[in-house]
Amino acid sequence: MALLLLPFWVAAQKPLDEVARIKADDNYIWGEGRSTTDSKATQSALNDLISKISVTVQSETSLDMQQINDGDKIDSKSAMEAVIKTYAAGSLTNTKSIFVSHEPDAYVVRYIHKDELEKIFQEREDRILSYVYTAQNAEREGRIDDALRNYYWGFCLLKSLQHPNAVKLEQDGVKHTLTVWIPEQINLLLGNIKTEVAKIDGNVIDLLITYKGKPVTSLDFRFMDGQNYSNINSAKDGLSQIELNPATPTDKLQLKYEYEFLGQMRQDRELEMVMDVFNGTPFPKATVMVNGGSKKEMKQVQQLYQAAVEGMSQVQHATAVESPNFYVATIDKVVKAIRSKAYSSVKDLFTEEGYDMFNRLISYGTATILGKPELHFYQLNGRVICRSVPMKFAFKNNNRSFVEDVTFTFGANQLIESIAFGLDKAARDDIFNREAAGWSDSVRMVIATFLENYKTAFALKRADYIKSIFDDDAIIIVGHVIRKAQKTAENEKYLDNEVVKHTRYSKQEYIKNVERSFKSNQFINIRFTDNDVKKMGVGEDTYGIQIHQDYYSSSYADTGYLFLMVDLNDPDLPCIKVRTWQPKRDPNINGNFDKSDRYYGLIYGGNF
Known part of the structure; x- marks a missing residue:
């Protein structure tokens, strides 16, 4: 009997030896957990690890307790643990696990090399800078909602760094401290938005919204409807309309420009956890009073409003x-x-x-x-x-x-x-005003029409049309951000991480999912911006289109980059060969394909 038990003892001894080695090495920080289930033991080990990381970095971290939710009721150690936990949702992906034993007597050790800690903070700093660059690009295109959202989200993450005041952005030879510079940019954006009344018809009001004197490409806002702030309203290419409750005065309107985008933030676990730890930052300039204006003033605004209408077409x-x-x-x-x-x-x-x-x-x-x-x-x-x-x-x-x-x-x-x-004006200009050799007027119109028909098919729930434009053998990769489920395999290294899950579907599977989404949502709305179109290396008129997509529905919202490889040789019968999604713009489209795929090598970093 003793000989039969020997292999099991040897198997258990190997993890114990590894645990002993990790605990004896000062280069590692470790946490351990015991419980009746693997998942509970794993979570307990992570919590223990987070507690020890917080102790390690606390003395070297500039944590402003006034920025912490309930900061006057908790100590700095608890606050630091809460901050480190936000990294567990996203950036804390380089921890490793050792399963010494499994349920019902589960014992798990999780550990990280001290050199990896700097990488954790650096990854978040890189993400903050990515938000800043995205905001700057959005502002140039008049997408003020995107600019405000990305600046604010970057500012939220900035609070959670070890040394937020040390993060700089160099522009035109000048280094800007982001803790000061980002709020300045948000205030500048808000200060340059102008909302004017173009027409009042009973309790229905037409609004012209401009940024630096030009119609905004896109903007979200709420208005006081006489009792409460309204739901989110949108402006597109400078135009919007609101409807007040009956008998509400129209001579003065109170608007609040959206900059937090809390609904979309909830789709990002890392951001959500940061907002749960830190106080939000109010921007008083987001709230404005808009005068109804005299008949003469409204007539002038109406002319500008009509000019914006014409600019749409x-x-x-x-x-x-x-x-x-x-x-x-x-x-x-x-x-x-x-x-x-x-x-x-x-x-x-x-x-x-x-x-x-x-x-x-x-x-x-x-x-x-x-x-x-x-x-x-x-x-x-x-x-x-x-x-x-x-x-x-x-x-x-x-x-x-x-x-x-x-x-x-x-x-x-x-x-x-x-x-x-x-498409909105910025997206249309990307296509119709692009300097591209060999692009005829008809090619530009075909590309724009295809993109418009594609996004409209989702809004109007035209499953048959969507089915008709996908090749029977299309490569369809659907991506969405998820929180990775815990696993119990001994070789599982990364747990509790927020990751992008890519799932490859057949055409039939994809269409079934689309139909299911249509049935479960009252509305779907897609907005395309920041498109990049390249002629591909197959087919006379086959194009690769990488485009920023904001997806809204009654139950879900996300933002990311859609890639479509579409055959437009017959404008009446567009045929999508490849469809992928990812949260960030990534030139390495091939990363989503196996080398065995017939399109591998046609889509590469040099194209985008």
């Missing part, structure tokens, strides 16, 4: 229709039908599929038309595209409203066969 490097009178009359009838809610009166202006899309459009929240549409008509392969009718969509049971400029496509029979939500 104009594009360069596109072939305009010379005599659009017929199409103008058709869209005028559609606009009138939407305003009067006499939708069926224009059924004969659509194809069967087009009218189905129209019904989906008017069912997409409460739809209202903004301003007087300035229509422009462009040719595309025997079709005519109308750009565009600005509309607002509100959802009573949810906390979002969206502004979209709606485009209409006429077929050869002069009936409306397709409806889409247009």
Whole structure:
């Protein structure tokens, strides 16, 4: 019997020897946990490790207790432990585990080399700088919501570093201390936003929102509706509309520009934990009073508002229709039908599929038309595209409203066969104003139309269309940020980490998931920005499109980069060969593919 037990004793002795070695080596910090289950023992070991790390770094860390939630009620040691725990959700990925024994008498040791501690803080500092660079790029494109969000999130993480005041950003030869510079940038952004009343119709108010005198590409805000702050409203290309409660005065409006984005922050466990530890930072400039204005003032603003409406519909490097009178009359009838809610009166202006899309459009929240549409008509392969009718969509049971400029496509029979939500001005300019050799006007229009149809298909829940544009053998990789589940394998090294999970699906599996999402969400809205389009090394008109995607639904929101490799040789039958997602812009698209994939090597860092 003793001989039979010997192999088990030897197996147990090896982990114990390793634990003894780790504990005897001052270069390591370790924690241990015992419990009736592996998962509880692992968590206990992590907590013990975090406690010891906090003791190690506390003397070298500049922790402002006034920034800590309930900082007057807890000691600095507890505060330091809370800060270190925020790294366990994301950056604390270089700890290792030793399972000495398993449940029901589980004993686990987790440890980290002291040299790795610096890497933990450096990774978070790199992430903060990434937020700053993203914010700067967003500001240049007028995406003020993205700029405010990234600056604020970076500032939140900055508080959790060992030496937040030591983090610098060098620009134009000047080094800026981020703890001072980021709040300055947020205040500058807020100070350069101007909201003006363009029109008052009862309790409905049209707003023109500009940044440094130009219509904002995008901005989120709330307004005081007479009793409380409203749900989130959006402005797109300078246009927005709000509806006050009846009898609410319209001569003075109180708005609060969104900068925290707490709802989206909850999708990021690391950020969420940091916000639970530290106090939020108020920015009084985010709250503004907007005067209703005199009739003369509103008339001037209305002219600027109409100019913004026209800017939504104009594009360069596109072939305009010379005599659009017929199409103008058709869209005028559609606009009138939407305003009067006499939708069926224009059924004969659509194809069967087009009218189905129209019904989906008017069912997409409460739809209202903004301003007087300035229509422009462009040719595309025997079709005519109308750009565009600005509309607002509100959802009573949810906390979002969206502004979209709606485009209409006429077929050869002069009936409306397709409806889409247009790209915002910055995204359109990336395509239509890009200097790209060999890009004809029609190529630009095909790419823009494809992206608009793609994002609209999700908004209008057109599963059949999505199914039709994916190749039967498409490479489809879906990514989302998750908190990694604990595992009990002895060789598991990284536990409790927030990671990006990439799942590869067949076309059939992907479409089933899309259909399931459509059924479970009241609304879905996708916004594309910061697109980068390259011609690929296969097919005459096959393109790689890497584009920043903000995804909103009634149950979930995220932001990241979508990559599509699409065959546009037949504009009527676009065919997606590759679809991937990742949270950050990464030129190494190939990292998502096996070398056996037929597209490996066609997508590489030199393209993006």
